[in-house]
Amino acid sequence: MLPISFKENMPALQNKSYFNYGGQGPLPTESLNAITTSWERIQHLGPFTNDVWPYITKEVISTKNLLSEICGIHPRRIAFTENVTSGCVLPLLGLPFSESDHLLISDCEHPGIVAACKELARTKNLRIGILPILKSCNGNDNKNETYKTVLQLIDANLRKNTKLVVISHLLWNTGQIMPIELISEKLKEHPSKPYLLVDAAQSFCHIPIKDACNKADIYAFTGHKWAYGPEGLGAVALSTRVLEESRPTLIGWKCLKAEEGIHVNNINPFHSDGRRFEIATSCIPLLAGLKSSIMMLKNEGSETERFLKITSLSSILWEKLSQIKNIKLVLNSAPPSGIISFEINGINSPEEVVNYLGQKNLWIRVLEDPKWLRACVHITTDINEIDNLVIGLKNFISTKKSI
Ligand SMILES: Cc1ncc(COP(=O)(O)O)c(C=O)c1O
Numbered sequence: 001m002l003p004i005s006f007k008e009n010m011p012a013l014q015n016k017s018y019f020n021y022g023g024q025g026p027l028p029t030e031s032l033n034a035i036t037t038s039w040e041r042i043q044h045l046g047p048f049t050n051d052v053w054p055y056i057t058k059e060v061i062s063t064k065n066l067l068s069e070i071c072g073i074h075p076r077r078i079a080f081t082e083n084v085t086s087g088c089v090l091p092l093l094g095l096p097f098s099e100s101d102h103l104l105i106s107d108c109e110h111p112g113i114v115a116a117c118k119e120l121a122r123t124k125n126l127r128i129g130i131l132p133i134l135k136s137c138n139g140n141d142n143k144n145e146t147y148k149t150v151l152q153l154i155d156a157n158l159r160k161n162t163k164l165v166v167i168s169h170l171l172w173n174t175g176q177i178m179p180i181e182l183i184s185e186k187l188k189e190h191p192s193k194p195y196l197l198v199d200a201a202q203s204f205c206h207i208p209i210k211d212a213c214n215k216a217d218i219y220a221f222t223g224h225k226w227a228y229g230p231e232g233l234g235a236v237a238l239s240t241r242v243l244e245e246s247r248p249t250l251i252g253w254k255c256l257k258a259e260e261g262i263h264v265n266n267i268n269p270f271h272s273d274g275r276r277f278e279i280a281t282s283c284i285p286l287l288a289g290l291k292s293s294i295m296m297l298k299n300e301g302s303e304t305e306r307f308l309k310i311t312s313l314s315s316i317l318w319e320k321l322s323q324i325k326n327i328k329l330v331l332n333s334a335p336p337s338g339i340i341s342f343e344i345n346g347i348n349s350p351e352e353v354v355n356y357l358g359q360k361n362l363w364i365r366v367l368e369d370p371k372w373l374r375a376c377v378h379i380t381t382d383i384n385e386i387d388n389l390v391i392g393l394k395n396f397i398s399t400k401k402s403i
Contacts, residue, residue, distance in 0.1 A: 006300055007380040010228070016361040017385035019375035022172060022202055022339055023365055025228045026380075031292040035230060038288035056284050063287040064235075064274075066294055070303075071219070071237045072210030079236050079274035080282065084201040087220025087236030089116045090277045092164075094246035095195055099125045101163040104154075104194070106131040106178075108171045111368075113199055117166060131157050131167065134370075137176055143336060147179040154186055162194045169203035169212050169219075173367050173374070174330050175314075175339030177203075180212035195242065201225060205294070206310065206378075207337060208303050217242045226338075226378065228297065229290035232283060238274055252280035297379075306379050310338040313377040313386065320390045326397050330372060338381075341372040344393075346402060353396055362392045 012026035045052040068075040081087040204221035223229025315334035330341040
């Protein structure tokens with residue numbers, strides 16, 4: 001019997017055409033089994049026994065090693081989190097801001113991160129400025145042009161007292177890649193040396209990330225999107241500066257160097273590595289699930305090979321969509337990533353499109369602001385699915401006499 005393929009290993013991909021990898025990736029059965037096996041192992045050893053601790057330690061170390069290899073950083077700079085948002089927000093809230101400091105946030109950030117920055121600004125009396133990349137990049141996928149525009153915008157919007165810049169590595173709405181390394185160099189030259197917080201929700205296991213991850217102060221990602229991992233497990237890579245300067249914010253036993261002596265006067269009882277942002281009991285079996293998915297991904301090719309496959313699939317989809325009358329693509333040529341956003345002329349409620357396609361087992365999503373439709377392709381996408389989506393959209397448009 002032939003071994004089953006990566007795609008065949010995913011029940012979620014057997015009965016539908018799936019384009020929501022940027023929302024949540026499917027979980028391979030092999031990874032689900034790895035989670036169950038790990039859970040059984042813990043129960044067999046005894047969930048709170050001396051026998052289980054070496055197993056848990058091994059799981060933690062091997063997962064951090066694997067993540068640090070992908071990020072190109074030392075494992076001590078990694079903290080486990082539950083999701084992208086907590087990876088961004090937990091270290092952010094502990095940064096040393098002074099009253100009236102300026103935070104510069106791109107206008108393509110996820111609402112949860114924006115809300116956290118706004119609340120931080122309200123409570124600490126900070127100022128928020130918006131980095132207007134959405135319109136200024138003008139739908140252009142040309143990497144050099146985009147990079148130049150973003151850097152010019154940063155120059156124009158940095159203030160003397162800017163202490164933080166927040167920007168995603170891969171924009172969740174347009175699919176454009178941001179020049180994180182160049183932004184970091186610029187910030188290092190700025191007199192107030194702003195921290196660089198990078199939302200890596202869409203970049204981890206999608207595009208190569210080592211250089212960006214090395215340059216960011218906070219680089220937060222999750223296993224449950226492009227890595228085909230389980231929901232509930234993410235991580236954040238932290239710069240040495242953040243480890244030294246940010247105080248833990250949601251404090252629990254996991255961030256303590258030692259549990260004993262906590263009543264003794266000690267102003268810094270916290271770990272000096274990534275664990276200072278870990279809180280308390282978490283779900284260890286998820287580590288086995290994420291490791292399994294990442295190992296399976298690695299078997300599908302190198303990071304660069306996988307990225308090339310994604311972009312070749314997204315250019316096929318972009319090309320086909322560009323030939324459909326009334327589809328208005330956000331980028332004016334093939335996208336630099338697996339994310340393709342578009343509108344349908346004359347359709348005020350894109351939810352209607354998602355519902356229509358959903359009934360045909362085709363899954364894309366609506367983004368809220370701007371209200372665009374988004375389809376993501378990954379290495380498990382095939383040409384049949386792309387054709388199904390194109391046919392589904394053409395059929396939807398043909399049902400609309402008014403457009
Ligand atoms: C860019 C971006 N940031 C943050 C999030 C939130 O992710 P999580 O639920 O893992 O915190 C998402 C989810 O889609 C996202 O696309």
